[in-house]
Amino acid sequence: MEPERFGEFIETGPVTPARMRAIDANAMALGVTELQLMESAGRALAEQVLAFTPARVLVLCGNGNNGGDGMVAARYLQRGIDTSVIYLDLGKRSKACEHNLAALRHAAVTLQPFRCREDLEALQALFNTAGVIVDALLGTGSRGMAKEPLATCIRMANASPAKIVAADIPTPGMRADRVCAFHRAKTAGATVADIGIPLMAECTVGPGDLTLLPARGKKAHKGAGGEVLVIGGGPYQGAPYLAGLGALRAGADIVRIASPAFEPIPDLIYERLEGKKIGTEHLERLIALSERADVVVCGNGLGAESHSVVEAIAPHCKNAVFDADALRLPLPAAKSETIYTPHAGEYARITKTALPDDTIGRARAARKAGIKGTLLLKGHTDIITDGTRVRFNRTGDPAMTTGGTGDVLAGVAGALLCHLPGFEAACIAAFVCGKAGEIVAAERGSGMLASDLVDRIPGILFRKRV
Template structure:
């Protein structure tokens, strides 16, 4: 929900607007109880904010008491709603500790309806005071309890009024105006799935990525490697026949002009020690037997470009990043133009992993979940952008499952491309993309902030 919420904001629907719709829907459900006296219990998060909006909507229609937690952790949206509620004809009673809640026990017994806006999707762990006392007192009354979004842990609701999606069985669901694109398309909300690097993180905490490629196309694996570094990998090794002077990357030479089976003794131990292995960029057509031989030694594998051939290599967890032609080569299915049909083709193909099918709209699917990526520009048809994308996905897969890594990788690379196109237009190179990647991925420049 946080992902969808954040994506909705980037599509122009603010959190405050969503909260207003949620509180309005809640007040409508509350009206169905024809209660003369309503007690609204509000926590310090946005769930509490929803309750305060409903209080504003119900003011004048019933006697409304709002018992709200005036915590130092009040979220900005909840604080805004507390401010907005000030001038409404509702009884506003703040509490800061358990004793203050207990001193208002009579309010609980007076109420014909209790609205539980204490904890929603942000609740974590055992319920702490003073919220716990609110829940206990609510459960002791005969009044029906209407829970907002999901029941606060331990409370016994009569009904649950959920927003956009049911989070518990039996909840009544109300739409709050979230655009469908916020859910089915990638967006800045997807970045919330990334884990923050701990302050005391040791060298290598960003993961070790191995890139296997090069041969006929010398630059491709180096571009992927640099992209992996820009997307947060700590150590990136490049197994490739041709050395390029890139001091940030570790070159692992091979015996001939292309990667071949005598190199397996060098490559297999590296595959086993790496968090993620990306194979294929610039590899050419002569090294597929090496890729199939190493696949079973790979924990997490990104298979790109020339490694996308049958027999299809398969790691413990695999991400395949084909364009339309490569997808047809490995599945025999020619992807239709529309993203929706493309998603169906991925499901039909039943590949053993997640697929990122590149195109004007990228489609990411593991056969069950589907997400569309709309970022990017026509200028990104320039050579090497696919190598960058694969490198970004590989670095993200250190910490994330393949599906999430592919969604974020596609989104971020496309956004970076949009920024660079704004500067260089069709004269952009794949290399130009590299500097924009960390800005989008780790900076605070994404839209809607």
Template sequence: MLTGSEMGVVDENAAALGVPRKQLMESSGHAVARAVRSLAAPGDRVTIVAGRGNNGGDALVAARFLDDYDLRVLLLGRPDAISTTIARENWDALERAEYPTETVGDATAFALDAPDVVVDAMLGTGIAGDLREPEATAAAAMNGMAAAVLSVDVPSGLDAETGRLADNAVAPDHVVTFHDTKPGLPALDVPVTVADIGIPDAAELFVERGDLTRLERDPASHKGDNGEVLVVGGGPYTGAPALSAQAALRGGADLVRVACPAVVAREIQSYSENLILRPFDGDHLAPPHVDRLADLASDHDTLVVGPGLGDADATLEAVAELLSRFEGTAVVDADALSVVPDIETDAELVCTPHQGELRGMGGETDADWRARADLVESFASEVGQTLLVKGPYDVVSDGERTRVSRTGNPGMTVGGTGDVLAGVTGALACVQAPLDAAAIAAYTVGTVGDRVVEDRGYGLVATDLLEEIPSVLWQRD
């Protein structure tokens, strides 16, 4: 089952893999036409009620394959208000071929002339709440007649995110949906046809540009609404926590603080005036610091722990205690990874090991990415956390879902790129589910690395990645 927003991601990923939306619409229209033919006899009166989006576009395609019927096509609204290019092209194709098309300017002009089958293609998976006009009047007319009602993808008025059905929604007799079923459809107690429209399985497996459509930013948001990240790191190393913190800022977090040993705080601060430091006594993390850090972490959306901490016994003991007391989402990187298999925690962890670190945690790996994906999924299920295992193909799994990111290049074996990845993951985990945050971060940082290498060649350093992060996350082709 896929929600409407997930289906949008898959559609866009399919386009990135070479199966464009126009081709998917053509396949969807074929599926709608087949469903109509299963409900109507040749010569029957078939009325299509199409909205101005891609849901309506699917039905407009179907009209071209219904020449054996007494066809009528109603568009709710003006043709120049059709919201997508491909839907508009299909409307234009019907008009040029002189199909019986009509437009409905407002609810008072809507009328159905006793069809045998009516196709509900008014609203698709992106709409929530009660129907407005003219869709409300059209739905009432459909519900009040004896005709068989066929809904396209979901009935108009069904929220494909939650499965909630509006009080004035269309009550279909049959639904034809695409690729996978949607929330709310099983509860309708009507036949639902799930049509294969040619979306490859890879569109759900590989992380592609469609995953970036999950990201949005409320124009009315205030400081802190887009995430606050606490990076716990430093001591033996100073660059690692600075890289993670700067990457978290570039990844969209509003506020990023670095908790680090006091002896290195000034040095870490010197990397950027954008960093907020929260130093603690001593030259390395140790158990006496945990009470303060636990209180501090509780005020943040995401904790990033590990960059530059080192592997001193006292440090790892403190990491284990901090994670066992934390209840939010934590990104665990570098030496801190070694404590994960043995701790009990209510936190949701995103662990970011390379393959050597994965083996150190008790996991297995393989040179073949497909075999490695299976091994990572199995180990993620065993530890009960999300894993982002770095490699030529990054594998992300929570034990149930597994994603693979193919971006990145050999130039990114340089030190510090993993710290950047941890920071971006931390920022995204403020506003995304752990698996999605990790998948988008892997794709983003790899894409950034590819751009840097294309521009400058090998010899990149981790700081080269920072400024490019927003252009990958937020620019839309």
């Protein structure tokens, strides 16, 4: 992939803090270190401060990476400007912040730690005489209003005659005369500074996207991971079970398989459908099961003769993933979120349009297809779009052409859809299944089975991140 060709798919405008954390992590996975990002951010912040031509600057630093940005800025301000840094000396400091605090001890700045309100009040003169105050207290990681001693720091800064420049995003309760946003704005009216994040960190799916998955609470009860119903089987009996196992390994607590075909897998709840294929005689039961589930995964191994049943069930699904034989016209849609997972042939079937051979052309076509919901177009490079945003997934291996890998992907997407919007669920599902395929292919090459992917999924999706 040639990065310069993907510029048209870069998103613009404000970005959420959660998405920005994912982009940062993707940049680091692509080789830009956390310290490099912080250095670029701090230098850009210093340039915004210099625009006010101050004689004295006061930098307020928390103990996270936002504080580290402020410390870098102070280092760039040390020549020709009377620079003081007041930093929180309470609680755990991030490694990057600690690194820059150590460097700052050798710079021509005045360092003043604070641990309580009284420490800050003793430094009142610094607030009164500063021409510019840099707000690097909390940044995008802040939750709610600040507590003491930060609340006193905010009050003193607000009362100061100084201009206040916020690093990335204002600390809650702090006024800001200018906001220096790194990479993209998080609030309206911010001045955006480029900090050298690679283009592909934003338009491709990476490990940073996994940070969007919410953690399971310590007091979580049975079912909190979500309930997934898989409807399929008949002509191809194994497909719904591969989807079901994918859903379980991606965090779903309860997975039911509604199928005429039975496979003895004790972790899955079998909902028997009499006969050799799914038909209208099963509708009443399938509708009841669909209304109960958080997500319905439908189409795996279903065959071409059951589409009227899919159409009838779809309006009763809260959320759904439609795969394989469910990808026919009229295209079914759930009440809330819908993910469609076609390969090129299935895409042609539901759009009446053949895809171009090149990745850029395929992405343009998918975005303009007019499909309401999220489209996960499978291929050498997976393309995920909701009709506005486009993301590319580069994980995977040629050995994944073996039958059943798409069923696992549909199940993983279904489990993630229990907790995430459709676009994010589809992006992460594609990335995780591709990574699992790479690991299995390294061990077994073209001897890969779709079932080999299943046990690799949790180690990728839920590994502990610092």
